[in-house]
Amino acid sequence: xxxxxxxxxxxxxxxxxxxxxxxxxxxxxxxxxxxxxxxxxxxxxxxxxxxxxxxxxxxxxxxxxxxxxxxxxxxxxxxxxxxxxxxxxxxxxxxxxxxxxxxxxxxxxxxxxxxxxxxxxxxxxxxxxxxxxxxxxxxxxxxxxxxxxxxxxxxxxxxxxxxxxxxxxxxxxxxxxxxxxxxxxxxxxxxxxxxxxxxxxxxxxxxxxxxxxxxxxxxxxxxxxxxxxxxxxxxxxxxxxxxxxxxxxxxxxx
Amino acid sequence: xxxxxxxxxxxxxxxxxxxxxxxxxxxxxxxxxxxxxxxxxxxxxxxxxxxxxxxxxxxxxxxxxxxxxxxxxxxxxxxxxxxxxxxxxxxxxxxxxxxxxxxxxxxxxxxxxxxxxxxxxxxxxxxxxxxxxxxxxxxxxxxxxxxxxxxxxxxxxxxxxxxxxxxxxxxxxxxxxxxxxxxxxxxxxxxxxxxxxxxxxxxxxxxxxxxxxxxxxxxxxxxxxxxxxxxxxxxxxxxxxxxxxxxxxxxxxx
DNA sequence: ACGCATTTGTTCGTATGTATT
DNA sequence: TAATACATACGAACAAATGCG
Numbered sequence: 162x163x164x165x166x167x168x169x170x171x172x173x174x175x176x177x178x179x180x181x182x183x184x185x186x187x188x189x190x191x192x193x194x195x196x197x198x199x200x201x202x203x204x205x206x207x208x209x210x211x212x213x214x215x216x217x218x219x220x221x222x223x224x225x226x227x228x229x230x231x232x233x234x235x236x237x238x239x240x241x242x243x244x245x246x247x248x249x250x251x252x253x254x255x256x257x258x259x260x261x262x263x264x265x266x267x268x269x270x271x272x273x274x275x276x277x278x279x280x281x282x283x284x285x286x287x288x289x290x291x292x293x294x295x296x297x298x299x300x301x302x303x304x305x306x307x308x309x310x311x312x313x314x315x316x317x318x319x320x321x322x323x324x325x326x327x328x329x330x331x332x333x334x335x336x337x338x339x340x341x342x343x344x345x346x347x348x349x350x351x352x353x354x355x356x357x358x359x360x361x362x363x364x365x366x367x368x369x370x371x372x373x374x375x376x377x378x379x380x381x382x383x384x385x386x387x388x389x390x391x392x393x394x395x396x397x398x399x400x401x402x403x404x405x406x407x408x409x410x411x412x413x414x415x
Numbered sequence: 416x417x418x419x420x421x422x423x424x425x426x427x428x429x430x431x432x433x434x435x436x437x438x439x440x441x442x443x444x445x446x447x448x449x450x451x452x453x454x455x456x457x458x459x460x461x462x463x464x465x466x467x468x469x470x471x472x473x474x475x476x477x478x479x480x481x482x483x484x485x486x487x488x489x490x491x492x493x494x495x496x497x498x499x500x501x502x503x504x505x506x507x508x509x510x511x512x513x514x515x516x517x518x519x520x521x522x523x524x525x526x527x528x529x530x531x532x533x534x535x536x537x538x539x540x541x542x543x544x545x546x547x548x549x550x551x552x553x554x555x556x557x558x559x560x561x562x563x564x565x566x567x568x569x570x571x572x573x574x575x576x577x578x579x580x581x582x583x584x585x586x587x588x589x590x591x592x593x594x595x596x597x598x599x600x601x602x603x604x605x606x607x608x609x610x611x612x613x614x615x616x617x618x619x620x621x622x623x624x625x626x627x628x629x630x631x632x633x634x635x636x637x638x639x640x641x642x643x644x645x646x647x648x649x650x651x652x653x654x655x656x657x658x659x660x661x662x663x664x665x666x667x668x669x
Numbered sequence: 670a671c672g673c674a675t676t677t678g679t680t681c682g683t684a685t686g687t688a689t690t
Numbered sequence: 691t692a693a694t695a696c697a698t699a700c701g702a703a704c705a706a707a708t709g710c711g
Contacts, residue, residue, distance in 0.1 A: 185679075210675035221682065225697095226680090233487070240688080242687070242688030242697095243689060259668045356667070357665065357666070358667075360614065360663060361638075361664070362616035362659050363616070378632065411612065411685065414512075414515075415488060437697080437698060474699065476698095477698085477699060480699090496677065497676080498675090
């Protein structure tokens with residue numbers, strides 16, 4: 162068995178990865194493919210390392226390294242003794258994976274959600290550009306309000322590609338218990354795996370002020386999020402306005 | 416050679432790690448110790464994997480895993496063919512490791528810095544609490560202004576433990592080219608390795624407004640940072656006020 | 670300009686430990 | 691208790707990048 166450390170020949174199962182990348186990177190790309198193609202769904206276990214090693218004809222260690230990176234990127238979750246699972250926005254234990262807002266004091270109380278609006282319309286230019294839509298293509302706009310202890314804290318405007326979210330209605334959103342991204346996973350097969358945020362301080366306009374129960378002109382945190390799914394494809398543009406009197410956005414640097 | 420996977424006996428070089436942790440975790444703790452004790456300084460190379468393996472009497476792979484984690488945490492930097500180096504706030508090439516502010520358009524132009532104040536005084540209660548100081552202990556307060564394209568953007572109030580920063584003066588700060596954290600490393604042996612930030616939107620008070628050249632009451636981003644060194648010891652409390660009209664705070668979620 | 674030694678990076682194989690069911 | 695799956699640890703070999711003579 163001499164050809165251990167050579168790149169695999171682009172023969173049978175040639176993947177999307179450039180042929181001259183390390184084996185484990187190629188395996189990683191193949192795994193992402195299977196995730197993308199819903200071979201394994203969020204929350205499910207993927208095959209064991211040994212099974213995958215057999216399937217791809219590589220050693221367990223190589224599969225391990227591929228999985229290690231996917232786990233580090235948050236696509237997979239390892240659980241000793243149980244298996245390796247596809248990451249999901251469900252459970253995710255403590256809280257919403259992407260929500261970085263925390264109360265200044267006390268534990269993160271559960272938030273109440275109210276859907277203010279949910280409509281289909283043509284994507285404005287800026288939204289179309291961000292979501293890689295053709296100009297004039299359909300988009301869904303969701304507007305919602307998050308409250309903690311009865312006080313409004315977050316006003317979200319959420320833009321989604323219309324083609325991916327056929328049948329998304331205010332009723333469906335309101336009826337859903339649990340994170341919205343969980344609904345997107347289970348109902349529309351869209352999985353948010355990564356996002357970039359741009360944060361600014363802005364002054365509340367009159368309409369916003371009323372919704373968030375603050376004075377017009379009050380400082381608000383503006384959080385613009387572009388969420389991506391597999392292959393870095395953008396699938397959500399979100400603009401949140403956070404009232405940060407009793408809450409803050411937390412971040413860790415390293 | 417039967418005793419491969421057993422925890423090392425707490426004999427010769429017993430470390431800080433609990434005796435029942437994986438070998439590579441123990442090695443990791445020993446490496447952190449050496450970093451903490453300045454056996455290797457920022458920017459320097461640590462011994463090669465084989466040397467370390469010999470020193471600790473473990474396999475290269477075990478050292479590798481320890482180094483892998485330290486690299487993932489940002490304490491070390493690996494460079495193929497050259498060695499593994501102690502992370503530093505110097506070079507760090509592109510930009511300041513911890514500064515997340517980016518211009519809305521264009522590349523990150525270099526910022527001009529102006530030190531407004533640098534004085535020693537007793538730490539206020541809140542600062543003392545955050546920095547683990549006894550109440551009334553000495554602290555250094557630095558106030559500075561960052562500008563981009565001639566326009567002020569960031570006003571920083573920086574609190575440091577007086578005991579660690581003896582001899583820090585406005586002159587020393589002003590004379591320094593390069594990141595402030597680089598000065599802290601080289602001059603005071605204090606290395607910031609991790610930080611937590613709490614972000615809010617606030618209204619500019621009169622004094623701040625003048626310094627940042629905005630209207631009083633204008634919305635500003637308030638960024639409170641607690642920086643830590645080895646062993647999670649807090650060594651800096653910083654409060655920055657960012658003018659986010661032409662800039663934003665960027666963040667990545669995953 | 671070439672080649673060699675060094676150092677990290679990749680890959681395999683094997684055995685054993687530990688958590689879960 | 692046994693089987694399964696991930697976690698740890700060892701050893702060995704070759705690849706790729708770097709720096710030096």
